[in-house]
Amino acid sequence: MINFIRKRIQTGILTEKIETNNKLDNIKKGIKTLVNKKFAGSLAIRMVDSGSCNACEAECNALSNPYYNLESLGIYFVASPRHADILLVSGVLTSNMYHHLLEAKEQVPSLKWIITLGDCPLMQSVFEKTYAIMAPVQDHIEVTHHIPGCPPQPDEIIKELLKFLKKI
Amino acid sequence: MRLIAKFAKDVENSFEIVTVFDTKTQKETIDKNTPIALSIAHKYPSALWYERKIFDDFGIVFTNSFDTRPLLHHERFPQDVHPLQKSFTAKTIEFTDFRPYKYKTVGGDGVFEVAVGPIHAGIIEPGHFQFSQDGERMLHLDIRHFYTHRGIEKMVQNKSLLDARAIVGRISGNESVAYQTAYMDIISQASNTALPVEIKSYHALLLEFERLIHHVSDIGFIPNDAGFSAALSFASKLAEDSRRIFKQLTGHRFGFDAVSFKIPNFNHQEFLNFLNELHKEIKWFETWIKGVPSLWDRFDTTGILTHTKAVKYDSVGVMARASGVALDRRDNDFYKQHGFKIALQTSGDVAARFSLRIMEIYNSIEMMKSLLQDIKPLHVKVPVKFNNGSYQTFIESSIGELFMSVDVSGGLIDRFFVRDPSHVNWQVVHAMMLKDIIADFPLINKSCDLSYAGNDL
Incomplete structure (x- = not known):
């Protein structure tokens, strides 16, 4: 335990130490203000992989690491669509996920927003149309915002979330 | 012998099934008019998914198999469509009526099932796990995947x-x-x-x-x-x-x-x-x-x-x-x-x-x-x-x-x-x-x- 505490003190707070990037800091401040104003301080996101390669999921997981620490801005990834404000959709929308995605969307309480993550849902990635792919997603559900990239990096996701918050 | 893979090919007038072991590779020609083959799943249980996949992709039936449920094709996928046959060129499919998937479960007094997925509580990929439970104890688990099946094999053809x-x-x-x-x-x-x-x-x-x-x-x-x-x-x-x-x-x-x-x-x-x-x-x-x-x-x-x-x-x-x-x-x-x-x-x-x-x-x-x-x-x-x-x-x-x-x-x-x-x-x-x-x-x-x-x- 003593070793752990020593390491903890030596390491310090990485979120402030490493991200001295002023631009990102300003973006983070912007997000915090808007989440406070428009979502009473907490914005819940439910992520659904509709046929992705897992890179977009890995980058979303990275948002919770000490460098990005997304939760400090009041943004949470939640376990159920019923707890969510936003449905974040990645992947090419396979025919096997189609009905499950629609079901998840139904379960999100209104008002709800759909954000697409990565190039796949818009069919802008390298994948081409096959019998098993139903993307673009916006042909099936209304999409409020799109986060481009293959996959979008964590800092890019944060920037795009600010754009989304300004938009609504 | 270790089974490494088993897959099929559409070669002009017939199908070919290739079975790769660590020491040898076997090839088997299957007539397109009577697409029937013998399962090796009794000896190599891991052959099961390969064979179920071969049926979905090519329509080849494994007659003596103990599990012939569809694998890639879920509840609403049209029957009789086998996308890896070269004659199949469609880019879309028409959903059919819902045909329930039969999970392998354990029955008995007080035994109940827990269905998890395809959408999970964390930020992870989709898949389904069907547990048969005796209280907290897991009696059996039937795993069902292929929710992210994108048809890669057809895509690159x-x-x-x-x-x-x-x-x-x-x-x-x-x-x-x-x-x-x-x-x-x-x-x-x-x-x-x-x-x-x-x-x-x-x-x-x-x-x-x-x-x-x-x-x-x-x-x-x-x-x-x-x-x-x-x-x-x-x-x-x-x-x-x-x-x-x-x-x-x-x-x-x-x-x-x-x-x-x-x-x-x-x-x-x-x-x-x-x-x-x-x-x-x-x-x-x-x-x-x-x-x-x-x-x-x-x-x-x-x-x-x-x-x-x-x-x-x-x-x-x-x-x-x-x-x-x-x-x-x-x-x-x-x-x-x-x-x-x-x-x-x-x-x-x-x-x-x-x-x-x-x-x-x-x-x-x-x-x-x-x-x-x-x-x-x-x-x-x-x-x-x-x-x-x-x-x-x-x-x-x-x-x-x-x-x-x-x-x-x-x-x-x-x-x-x-x-x-x-x-x-x-x-x-x-x-x-x-x-x-x-x-x-x-x-x-x-x-x-x-x-x-x-x-x-």
């Missing part, structure tokens, strides 16, 4: 070998470099050009780097699923550091499109410093985590894959090695001269898989340091001419043995088949948890950390 590179590299994000390296080997076989040792070493370095990142994030996520989140904070920091260095090296955080015909210029000393620093941090992590008894109380004897089952189900990779099966595609002269040592554990539980990952991290760091000495900036010509033929390759991805087989005809891909290590290993997961309670399942699943996208194709 009739593309030129070079055009399909970007798609192959994005089949499974966590194993991108492994897929790219395997595909690069197919390209060099088909063009009859040997890659210079510098480029081979560079690709091997990227592959070890990918393995390292995968293992480092896992050694955080596994304790996290046992309620020890401090480990995740620590390891996710190291994983993020590594991804950033990976981006400096390859231009991409996951190494997409990084395995190519050139080696970029990068600062070897900086890279070495990073590796040394990482080694120190992992060492600290290991000492710290091994001194947390409550964590090992959850790890020890949980989710045991016995050596017998591992062999019976032809398991590969981390899962097999944690159960004492000495199986690693890097076990050759090239890797040995760079310091490869096979990592083995015997207990086959979560603790074994967790410790094995730490062992492999150290070995990867050591190999990367050695590989670095062979690497200098280099460009080789991209091959343009490809010979007709059938080419196979094996790569040890961060999950296990990856098998790829590509048939080339007229410079174009005639049949692309890849068998992700996860495809084999998923089939043994149900046999690992009969002594555990359902609350242990996330921990067991994470300790295996199999891919869904690579499995589903």
Whole structure:
């Protein structure tokens, strides 16, 4: 335990130490203000992989690491669509996920927003149309915002979330 | 004999079923008018998913099989549509009425079922787990996947070998470099050009780097699923550091499109410093985590894959090695001269898989340091001419043995088949948890950390 505490003190707070990037800091401040104003301080996101390669999921997981620490801005990834404000959709929308995605969307309480993550849902990635792919997603559900990239990096996701918050 | 893969091809007037064992390859011709074959699943249980896939893809019926449920085609997929037949060219399908899938369950007084997925509570890929429960105790688990089935095999058909590179590299994000390296080997076989040792070493370095990142994030996520989140904070920091260095090296955080015909210029000393620093941090992590008894109380004897089952189900990779099966595609002269040592554990539980990952991290760091000495900036010509033929390759991805087989005809891909290590290993997961309670399942699943996208194709 003593070793752990020593390491903890030596390491310090990485979120402030490493991200001295002023631009990102300003973006983070912007997000915090808007989440406070428009979502009473907490914005819940439910992520659904509709046929992705897992890179977009890995980058979303990275948002919770000490460098990005997304939760400090009041943004949470939640376990159920019923707890969510936003449905974040990645992947090419396979025919096997189609009905499950629609079901998840139904379960999100209104008002709800759909954000697409990565190039796949818009069919802008390298994948081409096959019998098993139903993307673009916006042909099936209304999409409020799109986060481009293959996959979008964590800092890019944060920037795009600010754009989304300004938009609504 | 170990079954490595079983897949079919549509060759003009007949189908061909190819069965790849570790010691031999069998080919079987099937008449298109009476597409019937015999199952080998009684002897090789891992043949089951291959055969069910062959039925969905080609319509070949395995008459004596004990499980003929559809695999890739879910409740509303039209019956009698077999997309890998060459006569099938449609880009869309018409959904049919809902036909319920019959899960294999255990019946009895007080026995109930728990259905989990395809959408899970965390940020992970979709898959379905159907548990038969006796209270907290798991009696049986029926795993159903292929929710992320994108039709990759059909997608790359009739593309030129070079055009399909970007798609192959994005089949499974966590194993991108492994897929790219395997595909690069197919390209060099088909063009009859040997890659210079510098480029081979560079690709091997990227592959070890990918393995390292995968293992480092896992050694955080596994304790996290046992309620020890401090480990995740620590390891996710190291994983993020590594991804950033990976981006400096390859231009991409996951190494997409990084395995190519050139080696970029990068600062070897900086890279070495990073590796040394990482080694120190992992060492600290290991000492710290091994001194947390409550964590090992959850790890020890949980989710045991016995050596017998591992062999019976032809398991590969981390899962097999944690159960004492000495199986690693890097076990050759090239890797040995760079310091490869096979990592083995015997207990086959979560603790074994967790410790094995730490062992492999150290070995990867050591190999990367050695590989670095062979690497200098280099460009080789991209091959343009490809010979007709059938080419196979094996790569040890961060999950296990990856098998790829590509048939080339007229410079174009005639049949692309890849068998992700996860495809084999998923089939043994149900046999690992009969002594555990359902609350242990996330921990067991994470300790295996199999891919869904690579499995589903």
